[in-house]
Amino acid sequence: MQLLEPLEKDRSNLIKAIQMVQAEKGFISTQAIKEISDHFGIPVVEVEGVLSFYAQFKRSKPGKYKIAVCDGTACHIKGSSRVKNWLVEELKIDDGETTEDGLFSMETVACLGCCSLAPVVSINGKVYGNLNRKKLLKIIKDYKNRGDN
Amino acid sequence: MIKRIKVGMASCGIAAGASEVKKFLQQNIDDENIEIIEVGCIGHCYAEPLVEVETEKTSIFFDQVEPTEEYLEKILSVDKNSAMTFRDERVSREKLKVTRLAGRIDPVSFDEYIEHGGYQSLEKARKMQPEEIIKEVKTSGLRGRGGGGFPTGLKWSFLAAKEAEKKILICNADEGDPGAFMDRSMMESVPHQVLEGMLIAALATGATELFIYARAEYPLAVKNINKAIDQIYEHKVNVFDDRVIDITVKEGAGAFVCGEETAMIHSLEGNRGNPRFRPPYPTDEGYKGYPTLINNVESFSNVPIVIKEGGKKYAELGTENSKGTKLFALAGDLKYAGLVEVPMGLTIGEVVYDIGGAQRGEVKAVQIGGPSGGCIPAEHFDVPIDYDSLESLGAIMGSGGLIVIGSNRCMVETARYFLEFTTKESCGKCTFCRIGTKRMLETLEKITKGEGSMDDIEFLEDLGPKVIEASLCGLGQTAPNPVLSTLRYFKDEYLAHVKDKHCPALQCNDLVDIFLDQETCIECRQCIKNCPVDAISDDFVVDNDICTRCNTCVEVCPVDAISRVKRGEKNG
Numbered sequence: 001m002q003l004l005e006p007l008e009k010d011r012s013n014l015i016k017a018i019q020m021v022q023a024e025k026g027f028i029s030t031q032a033i034k035e036i037s038d039h040f041g042i043p044v045v046e047v048e049g050v051l052s053f054y055a056q057f058k059r060s061k062p063g064k065y066k067i068a069v070c071d072g073t074a075c076h077i078k079g080s081s082r083v084k085n086w087l088v089e090e091l092k093i094d095d096g097e098t099t100e101d102g103l104f105s106m107e108t109v110a111c112l113g114c115c116s117l118a119p120v121v122s123i124n125g126k127v128y129g130n131l132n133r134k135k136l137l138k139i140i141k142d143y144k145n146r147g148d149n
Numbered sequence: 150m151i152k153r154i155k156v157g158m159a160s161c162g163i164a165a166g167a168s169e170v171k172k173f174l175q176q177n178i179d180d181e182n183i184e185i186i187e188v189g190c191i192g193h194c195y196a197e198p199l200v201e202v203e204t205e206k207t208s209i210f211f212d213q214v215e216p217t218e219e220y221l222e223k224i225l226s227v228d229k230n231s232a233m234t235f236r237d238e239r240v241s242r243e244k245l246k247v248t249r250l251a252g253r254i255d256p257v258s259f260d261e262y263i264e265h266g267g268y269q270s271l272e273k274a275r276k277m278q279p280e281e282i283i284k285e286v287k288t289s290g291l292r293g294r295g296g297g298g299f300p301t302g303l304k305w306s307f308l309a310a311k312e313a314e315k316k317i318l319i320c321n322a323d324e325g326d327p328g329a330f331m332d333r334s335m336m337e338s339v340p341h342q343v344l345e346g347m348l349i350a351a352l353a354t355g356a357t358e359l360f361i362y363a364r365a366e367y368p369l370a371v372k373n374i375n376k377a378i379d380q381i382y383e384h385k386v387n388v389f390d391d392r393v394i395d396i397t398v399k400e401g402a403g404a405f406v407c408g409e410e411t412a413m414i415h416s417l418e419g420n421r422g423n424p425r426f427r428p429p430y431p432t433d434e435g436y437k438g439y440p441t442l443i444n445n446v447e448s449f450s451n452v453p454i455v456i457k458e459g460g461k462k463y464a465e466l467g468t469e470n471s472k473g474t475k476l477f478a479l480a481g482d483l484k485y486a487g488l489v490e491v492p493m494g495l496t497i498g499e500v501v502y503d504i505g506g507a508q509r510g511e512v513k514a515v516q517i518g519g520p521s522g523g524c525i526p527a528e529h530f531d532v533p534i535d536y537d538s539l540e541s542l543g544a545i546m547g548s549g550g551l552i553v554i555g556s557n558r559c560m561v562e563t564a565r566y567f568l569e570f571t572t573k574e575s576c577g578k579c580t581f582c583r584i585g586t587k588r589m590l591e592t593l594e595k596i597t598k599g600e601g602s603m604d605d606i607e608f609l610e611d612l613g614p615k616v617i618e619a620s621l622c623g624l625g626q627t628a629p630n631p632v633l634s635t636l637r638y639f640k641d642e643y644l645a646h647v648k649d650k651h652c653p654a655l656q657c658n659d660l661v662d663i664f665l666d667q668e669t670c671i672e673c674r675q676c677i678k679n680c681p682v683d684a685i686s687d688d689f690v691v692d693n694d695i696c697t698r699c700n701t702c703v704e705v706c707p708v709d710a711i712s713r714v715k716r717g718e719k720n721g
């Protein structure tokens with residue numbers, strides 16, 4: 001894989017390699033696993049083994065807008081399960097799923113480090129804090145109505 | 150004359166809208182003499198977005214700034230009347246040492262760090278013998294801030310004593326405890342201070358290859374620390390007489406257990422992050438077999454202060470066995486959430502009530518130490534914050550997550566939450582950690598659903614200590630703590646769930662009905678309009694069979710006519 005060329009073929013770079021592929025493609029395809037294993041000269045199962053251990057890695061294509069619902073302690077106390085339910089109702093997808101139009105995917109994560117603004121979600125890395133239902137639905141609506149969708 | 154305008158742009162500031170504020174200021178201030186810069190977090194996260202205006206003589210802060218003409222006016226006129234006030238209750242109790250520069254300087258300006266005394270401790274350390282450095286750190290009484298509280302100087306001496314072709318040093322920036330953000334804030338706000346501590350440790354121990362293992366969810370921290378590393382290379386700060394120090398940032402990939410040191414080493418080597426049995430300790434056999442030292446971000450951030458002040462002076466602050474200050478990420482049910490730095494020995498109550506502004510009487514407990522920690526009930530808030538006192542209460546100092554739990558929260562549910570977390574994060578290596586936590590979680594779920602029995606409580610009390618006993622690493626060894634500590638202090642809540650099928654906090658959905666009081670109702674129909682499952686009829690009766698207890702109606706009702714009540718109590 002061309003993307004991986006600059007990366008030294010040292011096993012300690014394996015996680016970095018998977019991260020690079022995911023950053024580029026959004027997820028790790030079976031083909032990509034094969035190419036990563038070729039790059040390092042290690043068996044495919046080794047790559048799969050490492051990949052499946054870490055929550056960050058996705059095996060299926062996520063939505064254009066990746067919603068991370070924080071379920072860290074502060075957010076949990078402040079009602080993150082409700083936040084999640086609002087999204088489930090609005091987008092008709094559950095944890096780890098992508099909407100049919102491919103626009104949104106959702107997953108729960110533990111703590112985005114913005115606990116003082118709990119409850120929070122992040123969408124493609126941008127954090128939205130102090131959420132209530134109205135605020136959240138407005139944010140989702142704004143993403144839906146973006147011109148470039 | 151305004152010299153500089155600083156906008157707080159750590160993650161918390163950005164989440165509160167600081168980018169928009171900065172953009173607005175840039176677009177609307179066309180005075181070339183005024184510099185607009187980004188700074189990190191001063192710890193008062195509740196007040197974000199924060200803007201500091203620096204004039205020749207003074208500086209003032211504005212809180213909750215909006216991108217509007219009104220705020221622009223206030224800022225440009227340096228309007229003291231609209232300035233943010235720093236509450237004396239907080240200021241008089243905090244002791245800003247580690248975070249002295251956080252939010253005050255441009256995090257990625259090398260020159261500014263230098264201007265504020267940066268890298269002077271490293272200079273001083275260069276003129277010292279390695280043994281002398283270690284002696285100062287030992288004298289300071291500094292203990293690891295990552296949770297374990299191991300004496301830092303002692304750990305350094307282990308690595309220093311090793312003869313090896315190569316020695317490794319790792320900064321643990323994995324900050325996996327959900328509800329903690331001390332390390333994030335330090336890396337975002339003063340990355341050079343972390344690096345300075347690491348370089349001093351390298352001098353003292355002879356390490357040449359340095360890693361920072363950073364949490365995947367912290368993109369800004371990684372960005373800032375990488376910039377700071379580039380500057381270090383540029384200014385050759387990492388070149389010592391006899392060797393050049395390599396520093397690399399490695400990003401984690403979302404696994405809590407990788408915060409454990411042996412798991413972290415496996416992860417750095419490109420493997421699954423399974424912990425392994427110790428000994429051998431990493432200082433004997435670590436990354437790729439080389440002797441390896443692991444310290445936490447906050448531990449390293451303390452080191453420049455120790456060297457600057459000298460160990461003896463540093464040790465003047467704190468208690469008998471816990472020296473210096475501790476950072477806490479204060480959040481939950483309180484008014485002033487944020488990052489606080491307090492001297493060891495302050496009481497929990499002072500942090501929660503005085504600094505955090507939580508209301509006495511409205512707080513049930515604090516959760517300290519995250520999934521490995523425990524809950525401390527309000528009756529014990531006079532306990533001083535130090536490693537030993539907290540442990541005697543069944544909690545731990547932990548890394549610094551401090552979550553205030555209000556009286557309207559259910560402690561059984563809180564325990565269930567942490568167990569769910571550890572169950573998910575268990576790497577699966579040890580049977581008791583893998584299956585034991587799962588059984589405990591299932592039992593807690595039963596109880597929160599009102600299906601529990603007295604046997605279940607006994608089962609938890611029995612299994613908890615076994616999981617602790619039979620697990621290899623700290624994850625399993627501490628996983629039952631949130632359950633055992635809530636059982637210790639809040640057993641009545643467990644009993645209410647089990648015996649009366651009642652959640653006293655009215656939080657557990659399965660034990661709660663939604664009740665609409667028609668006497669109070671003004672028939673505005675807000676609830677009907679907003680109910681996502683059409684559970685409220687046109688004559689204002691809630692159908693609790695359809696209702697999902699999402700609480701939307703409770704929140705939208707303008708006259709508080711809708712409330713959560715004990716299941717079966719009001720609706721027959």
Ligand SMILES: Cc1cc2nc3c(=O)[nH]c(=O)nc-3n(C[C@H](O)[C@H](O)[C@H](O)COP(=O)(O)O)c2cc1C
Pocket residue numbers: 292293294295296297298299301321322323324325326405406407408409410411443444445446448449548622623624
């Ligand atoms: C499950 C588990 C998770 C941990 N997570 C962290 C972490 O996120 N950050 C950290 O500094 N230490 C963490 N630790 C503690 C480390 O293993 C280690 O003790 C620490 O990094 C040593 O640094 P210190 O002595 O400076 O505290 C964790 C330990 C366990 C068992």
Ligand code: FES
Pocket residue numbers: 070071072073074075076110111112113114115116118119120327328329
């Ligand atoms: S708990 Fe949600 S941001 Fe920390």
